[in-house]
Amino acid sequence: MSATQTVGTESGRSVSAPVNYLNHDKSIKGWLYTVDHKRIGLMYLATVSIAFLVAGLLALAVRTELFSQGRTIMDADTYNQFFSLHGIMMVFLFIIPSIPAALGNFVMPIQIGAKDVAFPRLNLASYYIFVIGGVLAVTGILVGQIDTGWTFYTPYSSRLGAPVLFLTSAVFIAGFSSILTGLNFIVTIHKMRAPGLTWNRLPLFVWSIYATSIVQVLATPVIGITMVLLFMEKALQIGIFDPALGGDPVLFQHFFWFYSHPAVYIMILPAFGIISDLIGTFSRHEVQGYKFVALSSVAIAFLGFLVWGHHMFVSGQSVVSSIIFSLLTYLIGIPTGVKVLNWVGTMYKGSISLQTPMLYALSFLILFTIGGLTGVMLGVLSVDVHLHDTYFVVAHFHYVMMGGTVIAALGGLHYWWPKMTGKMYNETNGRIAAVLIFIGFNVTFFTQFIMGSKGMPRRYYDYLPEFEIYHMISTIGSFLLAIGLFMAAGGLIASFWRGKKATSNPWKSLTLEWTHTTSPPDPHNFHHTPIVTRGPYDYHLAPEIFGEPGGDGAVVSAQPDTDPVQQ
Amino acid sequence: MGDKGTFWLPESGSTLSPGLDSLFYFTYWISVVIFVAVTVAVIVFAIKYRRRNDSDIPPIVHENKLLETAWIVVPTILVLIVFTWGFRSFLKLHSPPANAYEIQVTAKQWLWDYTYPNGKTSTGDLVVPVDRPVRLVMTSTDVLHSFFVPAFRVKQDVVPNRYSSVWFEATGQGEYHILCTEYCGTQHSGMLGSVIVQSAEDFDAWLQSGVEDMAPAEYGALLYTQQNCNVCHSVDGTRLVGPTLLGLFGRQTTFTDGTTAVADENYIMESIVNPMAKIVEGYPPGMPTIYSSFDSDQLNALVAFIKEQQ
Numbered sequence: 067m068s069a070t071q072t073v074g075t076e077s078g079r080s081v082s083a084p085v086n087y088l089n090h091d092k093s094i095k096g097w098l099y100t101v102d103h104k105r106i107g108l109m110y111l112a113t114v115s116i117a118f119l120v121a122g123l124l125a126l127a128v129r130t131e132l133f134s135q136g137r138t139i140m141d142a143d144t145y146n147q148f149f150s151l152h153g154i155m156m157v158f159l160f161i162i163p164s165i166p167a168a169l170g171n172f173v174m175p176i177q178i179g180a181k182d183v184a185f186p187r188l189n190l191a192s193y194y195i196f197v198i199g200g201v202l203a204v205t206g207i208l209v210g211q212i213d214t215g216w217t218f219y220t221p222y223s224s225r226l227g228a229p230v231l232f233l234t235s236a237v238f239i240a241g242f243s244s245i246l247t248g249l250n251f252i253v254t255i256h257k258m259r260a261p262g263l264t265w266n267r268l269p270l271f272v273w274s275i276y277a278t279s280i281v282q283v284l285a286t287p288v289i290g291i292t293m294v295l296l297f298m299e300k301a302l303q304i305g306i307f308d309p310a311l312g313g314d315p316v317l318f319q320h321f322f323w324f325y326s327h328p329a330v331y332i333m334i335l336p337a338f339g340i341i342s343d344l345i346g347t348f349s350r351h352e353v354q355g356y357k358f359v360a361l362s363s364v365a366i367a368f369l370g371f372l373v374w375g376h377h378m379f380v381s382g383q384s385v386v387s388s389i390i391f392s393l394l395t396y397l398i399g400i401p402t403g404v405k406v407l408n409w410v411g412t413m414y415k416g417s418i419s420l421q422t423p424m425l426y427a428l429s430f431l432i433l434f435t436i437g438g439l440t441g442v443m444l445g446v447l448s449v450d451v452h453l454h455d456t457y458f459v460v461a462h463f464h465y466v467m468m469g470g471t472v473i474a475a476l477g478g479l480h481y482w483w484p485k486m487t488g489k490m491y492n493e494t495n496g497r498i499a500a501v502l503i504f505i506g507f508n509v510t511f512f513t514q515f516i517m518g519s520k521g522m523p524r525r526y527y528d529y530l531p532e533f534e535i536y537h538m539i540s541t542i543g544s545f546l547l548a549i550g551l552f553m554a555a556g557g558l559i560a561s562f563w564r565g566k567k568a569t570s571n572p573w574k575s576l577t578l579e580w581t582h583t584t585s586p587p588d589p590h591n592f593h594h595t596p597i598v599t600r601g602p603y604d605y606h607l608a609p610e611i612f613g614e615p616g617g618d619g620a621v622v623s624a625q626p627d628t629d630p631v632q633q
Numbered sequence: 634m635g636d637k638g639t640f641w642l643p644e645s646g647s648t649l650s651p652g653l654d655s656l657f658y659f660t661y662w663i664s665v666v667i668f669v670a671v672t673v674a675v676i677v678f679a680i681k682y683r684r685r686n687d688s689d690i691p692p693i694v695h696e697n698k699l700l701e702t703a704w705i706v707v708p709t710i711l712v713l714i715v716f717t718w719g720f721r722s723f724l725k726l727h728s729p730p731a732n733a734y735e736i737q738v739t740a741k742q743w744l745w746d747y748t749y750p751n752g753k754t755s756t757g758d759l760v761v762p763v764d765r766p767v768r769l770v771m772t773s774t775d776v777l778h779s780f781f782v783p784a785f786r787v788k789q790d791v792v793p794n795r796y797s798s799v800w801f802e803a804t805g806q807g808e809y810h811i812l813c814t815e816y817c818g819t820q821h822s823g824m825l826g827s828v829i830v831q832s833a834e835d836f837d838a839w840l841q842s843g844v845e846d847m848a849p850a851e852y853g854a855l856l857y858t859q860q861n862c863n864v865c866h867s868v869d870g871t872r873l874v875g876p877t878l879l880g881l882f883g884r885q886t887t888f889t890d891g892t893t894a895v896a897d898e899n900y901i902m903e904s905i906v907n908p909m910a911k912i913v914e915g916y917p918p919g920m921p922t923i924y925s926s927f928d929s930d931q932l933n934a935l936v937a938f939i940k941e942q943q
Contacts, residue, residue, distance in 0.1 A: 221777070349682070393716055396712040399712065416678070417683075439668055443660045449656055519642055521781070527821070527822045528822045530810065613688075
């Protein structure tokens with residue numbers, strides 16, 4: 067980072083900006099003690115990437131075992147521990163913190179024109195709490211050989227003894243990280259927006275982070291309380307969930323899903339935000355139904371608390387509650403479906419550029435539509451009786467969580483990579499990887515829909531001969547998917563050495579992180595507080611982005627592509 | 634049996650299947666139409682409105698109120714249709730006919746036990762009469778399980794300390810898979826069974842038949858599969874969760890505490906009724922203690938069967 071970076075100014079001159087948040091303090095201490103939201107965002111990014119890598123390799127091992135009938139590479143107990151560890155790490159250590167804590171931390175404060183989050187020290191504390199919780203959880207799982215799946219259903223999980231106590235404490239601790247980050251972001255978005263940045267001008271990514279933060283603050287205490295109850299049951303032998311002590315195992319499922327269904331929104335809402343920003347930017351169009359998209363996310367954050375029972379149609383809960391939960395599920399599903407139509411509508415008469423981030427956004431539209439429609443099928447009460455706990459469900463949530471959240475996170479990562487690192491990745495490599503991921507993903511998981519509706523139960527170490535062909539195809543797909551992911555990661559990492567220097571606004575976006583900061587940004591983000599006079603996708607009000615006269619005059623660093631980057 | 638099912642669904646074997654299959658395919662085809670519409674729109678727009686000039690600024694598109702209202706109202710109507718249909722057939726799944734034949738089911742790691750009204754018991758194989766409603770009253774003695782017969786489109790969790798029930802009316806004679814669909818530990822995927830649908834006469838004859846007239850080793854062979862011993866103990870020398878039964882009788886066996894013993898009748902009986910007493914070196918102490926309830930006839934039969942595995 068020794069070369070200088072230049073920025074255009076209002077008068078068209080260029081000034082050098084040699085200092086950025088990466089090079090101003092290169093010591094280890096400068097990273098470990100940092101309260102800069104950008105550095106904390108990168109530390110989260112590194113941490114969740116490690117979790118994703120480990121949990122992804124476990125998934126490959128699981129798929130390899132399932133390639134053929136009977137024992138392929140491991141015994142049943144190892145298999146059960148592997149899929150449990152895969153699920154627990156992916157959900158709690160990767161997907162939940164991935165977009166809000168990593169990309170949200172880096173991008174959100176700049177997008178609202180703030181120097182940092184409202185409570186920078188609390189932000190650093192959240193990171194360390196997350197790391198401690200994560201390390202404790204993984205240690206507990208490995209030492210205790212936990213094989214309960216990520217749902218920890220009692221009484222199976224009650225029988226494990228001490229390791230469960232360890233794991234529940236870890237989840238309890240990690241929960242505070244989620245709560246504190248949510249709180250921090252809510253205050254930041256309410257109090258620290260730049261002058262002129264009204265709620266109607268917020269980028270949709272900020273709206274989605276806001277909605278996510280509400281869910282984090284309201285839902286996470288419930289999983290904390292559940293963990294305390296599990297702990298008390300074990301330590302004090304009072305019957306809560308364990309039938310051997312007079313407890314009720316179905317009560318645990320209610321508690322678990324009362325958190326974990328809203329947690330699904332913690333995972334998917336930020337993805338909606340990224341997709342809105344990507345489709346708006348790469349279509350150069352205002353996101354259609356902006357207010358609807360923004361406010362429905364917040365509405366979902368609250369209504370998402372009323373549908374947990376749709377995970378329990380065959381658990382033994384009353385028929386009447388199942389019927390009510392099914393109806394509510396549909397009513398909440400509609401706004402989400404309408405969002406998809408809004409995104410497609412945004413592309414209508416736009417100026418669409420199929421660069422890597424947009425390819426991920428289009429993948430998202432297709433995969434998430436499949437995930438959503440199969441969700442509707444699962445919501446049909448009597449059809450769910452047949453499909454529940456089969457691979458149909460496994461495929462459905464991978465389409466939503468991976469086809470939705472992970473694909474959106476990859477799109478967002480490619481989109482903000484030049485801003486984070488100051489380097490451009492190789493575009494051709496990025497596009498090939500995106501296409502390969504799309505193909506590999508569908509080969510892996512679409513076959514799982516078919517075997518699931520034909521009756522293949524989930525969490526099976528071995529299976530009936532008629533399912534072997536589907537498992538083989540699925541396993542081959544998972545390796546294609548892995549190759550795609552490694553290519554994408556390789557392309558990004560290689561940009562550190564080979565990447566061209568990024569201009570401050572390579573995508574010609576209109577949000578503040580592109581128009582008002584250098585790539586990478588200054589340690590304090592802005593030299594002076596930006597003033598906002600237009601919406602996040604108002605391309606017709608921003609001719610200066612294309613080097614033409616006019617615009618709102620508040621833009622400091624907009625520059626045409628031909629602008630020289632070095633002096 | 635006969636029919637192999639459709640591309641998406643398995644063969645259909647109960648009176649409940651056709652109704653559920655129509656609902657499945659109704660929802661499926663609506664989903665296909667919506668999916669194709671979205672995908673085609675995405676592809677057409679991506680090609681038709683591709684960026685031709687780097688400084689293109691597209692025109693503002695004014696929102697079309699009619700279109701927006703339509704895409705909120707139409708999906709709402711569709712899901713309400715699907716909901717109502719699903720709700721009605723869900724009630725049917727939960728309303729067994731009053732004259733249903735009742736069988737008690739006990740689930741435990743990792744097998745299914747059935748008790749018929751006349752006291753006859755069976756394990757693994759659930760024998761039922763054709764064309765007659767059957768209601769299963771189920772409970773578990775250990776962890777959660779779930780009773781699933783794909784061909785009948787029925788599934789219900791089986792919970793300890795609580796009764797749950799499921800009903801079906803088989804439409805054709807034959808054999809259908811029973812699968813456990815709630816994760817229950819090491820041999821979850823081995824917790825299989827079969828529904829054997831027989832004609833009313835065959836079923837009555839089966840119900841009245843006993844095991845008294847079988848030779849001990851023959852009865853032992855039946856118990857070996859019925860009680861799912863085969864899930865953990867092979868008879869061909871393959872290593873599964875537990876030691877193989879091949880050549881077990883008379884073998885010098887070493888235990889985890891360092892002692893050794895020759896496997897005789899008493900050792901085999903002790904290992905069945907009190908499996909934690911001696912753990913064979915190199916194997917986990919994982920055998921369930923549920924077999925302590927075997928009566929002497931059953932134990933004699935199993936010992937005789939194991940003696941034959943040389």
